[in-house]
Each structure stands twice: as structure tokens, then as C-alpha cells.
Amino acid sequence: SQTIHQWPATLVQPVGSPLSLECTVEGTSNPNLYWYRQAAGRGLQLLFYSVGIGQISSEVPQNLSASRPQDRQFILSSKKLLLSDSGFYLCAWGESSYEQYFGPGTRLTVT
Amino acid sequence: AQSVTQLDSQVPVFEEAPVELRCNYSSSVSVYLFWYVQYPNQGLQLLLKYLSGSTLVKGINGFEAEFNKSQTSFHLRKPSVHISDTAEYFCAVSDPTTSGTYKYIFGTGTRLKVLA
Numbered sequence: 772s773q774t775i776h777q778w779p780a781t782l783v784q785p786v787g788s789p790l791s792l793e794c795t796v797e798g799t800s801n802p803n804l805y806w807y808r809q810a811a812g813r814g815l816q817l818l819f820y821s822v823g824i825g826q827i828s829s830e831v832p833q834n835l836s837a838s839r840p841q842d843r844q845f846i847l848s849s850k851k852l853l854l855s856d857s858g859f860y861l862c863a864w865g866e867s868s869y870e871q872y873f874g875p876g877t878r879l880t881v882t
Numbered sequence: 883a884q885s886v887t888q889l890d891s892q893v894p895v896f897e898e899a900p901v902e903l904r905c906n907y908s909s910s911v912s913v914y915l916f917w918y919v920q921y922p923n924q925g926l927q928l929l930l931k932y933l934s935g936s937t938l939v940k941g942i943n944g945f946e947a948e949f950n951k952s953q954t955s956f957h958l959r960k961p962s963v964h965i966s967d968t969a970e971y972f973c974a975v976s977d978p979t980t981s982g983t984y985k986y987i988f989g990t991g992t993r994l995k996v997l998a
Contacts, residue, residue, distance in 0.1 A: 803983050814990035815926075815972065822981050830985070861925055863986075869914060869933055869976070871986055873925035 773798035794862030888989035905973030
């Protein structure tokens, strides 16, 4: 069966520091991968998605970036964090248009 | 582009009472609709989905939803809630991308609080 992992589970970082969040999927190949951010009271916002290695589409202009160095690995990065980057980051994978499966999430607090 | 509106940000309800969480989407030629549940500090779990066919969709944990094309709605219902149903519920619609895949457009969520 397929599983999706995210780490770290929680992270506290100062403003201006770099960020790297990792997501990996097991038990499937060539999945579509997604990064969402959930800010308090604002629902889920799609940040990036990827249909294959090295293929990244950005939904919202911001100081975040994403990379997909391997088929089942998706990384969310920032060179300098802002206070507004605080939130709950969710990675998801899907094989079709029908369903997406979400990871456990990373709680990021920027201080 | 698609959009999803969840009309209630919070819904308090007593245990064993029925509940309806409302969701409306913007119209489209074809649409796939989903309800997800999120417990505190966890990821999202799929409750149910509408792809085609019967407009009444049954999901896990006793939830069901009805797709109404004329009203562009996909309301979630449960005839008798339990304390354990306390969580946040998200409605989502699947929207095509230029890459040939689909992305989800989520509503802002409804926080269901079941009272003893």
C-alpha cells in the first residue's frame, strides 16, 4: 500500500532563516505531487504541484520554491523565511484527477 | 477557474443530532467533488467523493453527500453525530491544470463541534 511521509513534523525558525521541508511517497511510481499551505482560518492553498521529476508548477508568487529531485520526493524550500510563511504545510500525492492523499503535515512557526 | 464556498465557518451541534455542512461550487462542464475531514494537527482524510452517476454519495463514518447540479451544491450530512466527529471539514473541487493533471480547489473549511 502507498504511504506518504513528511518531515519534520514541527519546526520553529527565525525570520530570515532558510527552510527545507521534505515529502516522500512509498508504494507508487510517477505520482503527481502537491504542496499546500494551511493558514489559520484560510483553508488550504495550493502552492506547487509536479507531474514528474524536475517539473514544477507554481500557483502563488511568493518566496517559496519547490523541487522534485527524485520520482517520489518533493521538497519545499525558502532562502529567507517571512513571518507570513507560518502555517501548516501539507504534501499530497495523486495518480489521477480523482483523489489526492495527504501526508501528516508540518507545522511551521516563524518567529 | 473553479471556486468553492463553505457557508458556515463553525457549526455546533448536540450529540446524536443530525448535521448538514454546506458547500457550493462554481459551475463547470464537468466536476469532481470531495469532502475531507481534518482532526487537530493531522493531515486530511477523504470522507467521500462524487465523480459521476448517483447524486447521493455515501462515505466513511456514516457521512453522505448529495450532488445538486442545478444548485451547484454538494452538502455533507450525517443523521446522528458523535463526539468523535468533532473536526474540521473541507469541501474541494477538482480543477484541470495546463499540465494535463488536476489540482484541488478547497473551501475555507467548516469546524464541526459536537456537544455532549
